[in-house]
Amino acid sequence: MRVRPISAEVLVEELADLLICREPDSYLRVALDGAPAARPDALADALVDPLRARGRPTVRIDTADFLRPASLRLEFGRDNSDSYYLGWFDEAGLAREVLGPAGPGGSGRVLTRLWDAHTDRSAREPYRTLAPGAILLVSGPLLLGGGLTFDVTVHLEMSAPALARRTPGDIAWTLPAFQRYADEVSPASFADVVVRVDDPRHPAMVLERS
Template sequence: MRVRPISSEVLVQELADLLICREPDSFLRVALDGAPAARPEALADALVGPLRAGGRPTVRIDTADFLRPASLRLEFGRDNPDSYYLGWFDEAGLAREVLDPAGPAGSGRILTRLWDASADRAARAPYSHLKPGTILLVSGPLLLGGGLGFDVTVHLEMSAAALARRTLADSAWTLPAFERYASEVDPASFADVVVRVDDPRRPAMVVER
């Protein structure tokens, strides 16, 4: 594997430049995949300004707003890594309410939030109609390999040691889920863009695998 060290600012600009020129007249569904310690949501947030400045309407989606109800999510306990890996995120809801409507034959009518996890009820958010050329930035963990309809995939990769070091103590129980994800799915082997973020202050683009 060959990597190119890059500053956070240059990373954001290079990704923005890549996305702006992709399918300018169509919706573009972009996955920003990474463990919470990799902070995929921060990268997604940082991309919004440059994308809009480049003339692309941009909508942010976070999988934290597409969790399954607690009765299903926590059926086998609050710290079960297999449940986290297989059953925490409502992938069917994300596909139905976001990715499919933003697909080639979609209506462009999406729901940006489906579930309010703190209240454990439907978020009751209104539907939005996407403008032509809108880029959807979907951030969260475990996004790849399950057949979700993304047009561009970005994976934020961390070594097992860095992930263990940077994961909060009360979330350490999720580490086996990410080990399983790396082993069974191996997102770094097929994502369109892979960024090493063992130290988030010093990212590195993977340029050869």
């Protein structure tokens, strides 16, 4: 594997430059994929202002707002890694309310939050119409290799030891799901951009995989 060490600040600037090069008259659906320890949400948040400063309207979507109801997520227990891998996230809802409307021929009318996990009820978020050229930053785990359609995919990769070390104890039960994701999906083998974040403070762009 060949990597290029890069600061977190430069990573954000380079990704912003990459994204604005895409066709400005269409919507751009961007996946920022990674385990919670890799902090894809923080990277997505950091991209918002640089993209807007470059003239592109930007909308944030977090898959934590597209969970399935607790009765479905927790059917086999609160710490079942197979359920987390296969059934926690409402991919159909994300496709229906965000990715489809922002895709070719879509209405451009999206829902940024579908489910409130704290109340276990609909988030009751109003629909919003995307501005021309809008970039949608969708962050969360386990985003790639399924039925979700993105225009640009960014995968934040961690080695198994680093992931285990940096995952908080209360969600360590999810670790088998991420190992399964790496083994079965291998997102780093096809994502448009792969960033190694064994230490998120010192990322490295993956240039070539052995």
